[in-house]
Amino acid sequence: MERIYFDNNATTQPAPVVIQKMLRYLDEHFGNPSSGHRYGEAARHGLEQARARVATLINAEPNRVIFTSGGTEANNMAIASGAAANPARKHLLTSAVEHASVLKPLEFLARHQGYQLEVLPVATDGGLDLEEVAAAIRPETALVSLMAANNETGVVWPLAEIAALCRSRSVFFHCDAVQMAGKEEIDVRRLGVDYLSLAGHKLHGPKGIGALYVRRGAPLVPLILGAGQENGQRAGTENVAAAVGFGKACELAVESLPHYRSRISVMRDRLEKEILAAIPEARINGNEQPRLANTINVSFKNCASGALIQELDERGIAVSAHAACHSGDLTPSHVLAAMQVPETFQHGTLRISLSRFNTMDEVEALLAVLPGIVARSRRGFAA
């Protein structure tokens, strides 16, 4: 059976050239980048070339990019850094639909270190009200952390405006751009963002590698202490092969960006149009807002995501729900809850996330089976 992968917001398939490149750094160029000999030099060269490629994707200077173990660590590092910048400022601002790797460290600071955390609501279409953001920023605000694009719905927020607002109020701004990188252009210098997080595995690179961009002048608090790697900002021998793979993936993303939106959105639009035409009582969450071209978040009334995912998987098609699914029990998604998606719809949600490796034939294959699967799940739901 040909398998079809539509869960690219969870992770992407590493591009074949990414794997080839990584293998060379596991095998031939296995040296420690801090070593003074040729082995070290080769590894160092790979690492710095990778850093330059990651920097190019976001138009940063390479020395402003710190490699991390992934998006989660980059988010934690940015939050710890921005929050600690000024001891007199103890107010933190975020939104209700952020990834757990943003919400949890912010909650930790509120619970254990005397910060006050303010969580902004979103509209029913997933939009963020900039006036509300502006009104919530206070003289004691240390950091605003808002995502570039939502991992569940693909809804995109006006980053440049948010960054300008934070700048005008002298507040640090961290942006989790893990889902946007490689899908939309990001220019950190034009945006004027202070911290920006990236992850390799969301753009056809490897897992376990990410990066934090830190604007020159923005404070940085290292989370991992030890030797002087990453300019003393993140100790531990670098994961050179993963960094090199991430760098290659960024280079590929830069090449594909000009065509990404037009190529992927044709498939996304066809899927959405046909799903809405063929399946009654379906809704696309967030479709009234600007969105990533690759993400569909669709809810079917009186349906169980777990059953849909399982049946699709049996037919070789991988999609996800909005939430972790354990033996049929669904924990409602905090994102859909924040958007006030009715409960009768929330439990029947699928996230279908495409990549540039998907084809229209795969889209047609999903469309051929989905209406029947939803109808069967509804019969089971009613029983």
Ligand SMILES: Cc1ncc(COP(=O)(O)O)c(C=O)c1O
């Ligand atoms: C929006 C967002 N932020 C952060 C992360 C965490 O990245 P990582 O898996 O590399 O730790 C993810 C991954 O699911 C994500 O979607």
